[in-house]
Amino acid sequence: MSFYFAQFLTGLSSASSLFLVACGLSLIFGVTRVVNFAHGSFYMLGAYVAYSLVQVVPGSILGFWGSVLAAALIVALVGVLVEMLILKRIYNAPELYQLVATFGVVLLMQDAILLIFGGEDQFGPRAPGLDGVVRIFGEPIPEYDLLLIALGPIVLGVMWLLLNRTRWGILVRAATLDREMVAALGVNQSWLFTTVFFLGSFLAGLGGALQVPRVSINLLMDLSIIAEAFVVVVIGGMGSIPGAFIAALLIGELNAFGVLVLPQATIVLAFVVMAVVLVIRPYGLLGKAETLAHSAGQVELPIRPASTLAKSVAGLLLAGLVVMPFLAGEFAIVLATDVLIFALFAASLHFIMSNGGMVSFGHAAYFGLGAYGAAFVIKYAGGSMELALLAAPLMAAAGALVFGWFCVRLSGVYMAMLTLAAAQIVWSTAFQWQDLTGGDDGLLGIWPSEWAKSKTAYYYLALVLCGGGILAMRRMIFSPFGYTLRGGRDNPNRTESIGINLRHHQWAAFIVAGMFAGIAGGVYVFSKGSIFPDEAAIPRSVDALVMVLLGGVQTLSGPVVGAGVFRLLEDEISRLDYWRAILGAIIIAIVVIAPEGIAGFIKKIAIKAGFERNEEQSS
């Protein structure tokens, strides 16, 4: 009994830590509608800064508690800087752009922290005065945990006072309900958003700084906390701080007791709970339905079949791809195979995202499922490559069938978050189910059949499968099915009121997209000869988003152009030190400077030059 009570207290203390981070994230989302990936980076930064102030600064001038506070303040200022320099410019862009931009910040911060603090894992000192244990029912409980347990409700109380008893709080609550109205009433939104970022980042920094005595500080803290914080915020209801508190308690206790029951599935559990909560309460426990439609970006023009010019360019490209192996060396062939794979992967995301309006933050799930599906056939069934390449889309489609059923019940950010959760389920399963997937060591030795062993032969196989997939999806976009999805994106109400079951069509589209991502994953695994859980992780999902964005969300050729540029770019810069920072900076630059993407930009030029048909601008 006493053991379970101790476990309960452990759950409470981790719930408090989680709440600090989630509370800031929820606050920022509620007011600015930005899904802030960089929040995890602020948390990590808080931990590193606090550690340095305590350990490295001579004499530890500030003492432990002073260092914690100072770290939180420094992080808050960094948060304000990020808000003012980057996010302020893209508040009116669709959520996707903001999310990708904040992921750019994640990459930048990772390298900045690596540069400043070094890559070693750090272990902080115990908190002075709270380094002992208390015996409760005979079980030793760290004093520091008791402090954290108390801190959660205290922060909740302070937040409540701030939001309900101050003028600033009233403005924040008003902005959470209706941003436009608040602006119409003459409130300086710009200032309001900046202060919200200050407070949100402060809480993230505080949360990180308080972890110094508890856990090792490392460069993986950011993504692991952000995934959990997203879960908490979504379960609680985005924008709801009491909701975040309840959800943090739920997840904290779930982790504490889940580890006793299902030690293999601790990471998965949280995401499963989230999926269940969202199906029962689509806006989280205490969340409310969106009253205002999100900024949808600029209105899209009708799609047209390719012009003669575009067709000729595509024909030339295809001809070039066919003769390429005769002209280029092996290295180029391998790189081109890679580009083909990622073009298909990006196109499958583009299919549901731009055409169907279903933003997936976790598309890597289906890439990973396809790759593992193929690998399983080779490893456990002794099957051939041909069979494995058949299993890849089937496995991915099966995953999309299950996850899609949940996801199409939601829309907007909630849907995106659920797709992220689905991807985390796949990733953590691959990571934790060692007997099947080899865990972090991956599955090795998955090579193509004899006839496809040469790089050139495999390249042609990839060209047929990936090129075929891309063309098939393009055809679908112009078909009644594709138009139905497009209509559902433009106006779900209208779609239902002309007798269409939109959800069924969206579900089918989700499965189709998953299937093609699975083909990409299958082709990928044989080109590398191995598969690791990373292929289903968050950065891989973001890769897909960046490729689509880079090419241009609203351009049909966008994903192909985006994948080409992205892979070539990545290949160039990944040899440099601090390539993450460079990539992050490029991502941010694209979102801020050229939101229509490369293919969109080229199209604009072509229209201006009179090569492409122009649509009427206005009347």
Add this chain to the structure above:
Amino acid sequence: MTAPVLSVRNLSKSFGGLQAVSDVSFDLAKGELLALIGPNGAGKTTCFNMLNGQLRADAGQVMLNGTSILGLSPRRVWRMGVGRTFQITATYASMTVRENVQMALISHHRRTWDIWRSASSLHVDEAMQLLKLVGMHEQAERAAAILAYGDLKRLELAIALAHAPELLLMDEPTAGMAPKERVRLMQLTADIVAERGISVLFTEHDMDVVFAHAHRIMVLNRGELIATGSVDEVRNDARVQEVYLGGGTLFEDQAHG
């Protein structure tokens, strides 16, 4: 008299303590243009949303040609032959005018699962005929996103006619339009439904439009039907006059209530 196309009995709905619609009953004959009027908050849109399946009724019965449609989803109500236009137009902004109508036709012909043919080449003639009917055929290739509001309303009418409905539900068909355009649109609607024998139930705030085109008028106030009859009957009804013209007491009650 032939059996009514739409027959509504004792339709009721409350939101919390507010009785939004109580005990509303009426019949709609074939080819009839029936106006549902009443002050803001009278329950007109609530009525509409229950008829087309967007809102669940607390009680009552709605029969379309003798078949109950109450509680069906908007999708199924549409399949039963009910078209709807919205108070705020609902069209596909990223499609052309023609494609908007084609989508309704594609759904009507149950081809939304086709993944091979080009949607833009299906049912072109049918779509163009519908556009011609509402006078939009010259703008067929324009993007819906750049249409003037009055043209959007006409496009919506063409979409609503695509599955050859027997009944049209039009929620404030002329809202947000210039006075001259209102009359034109309603005249157009009246001509089309007369020719095709379609019954129409519409709500409207513009009394000129209502008096000029409605065959019959129902007046809703605070969820209850207070009058039903011909244009002249309703015009001369003392309670209606109170609600609309001298209705100080009623409006004051609402303001304080």
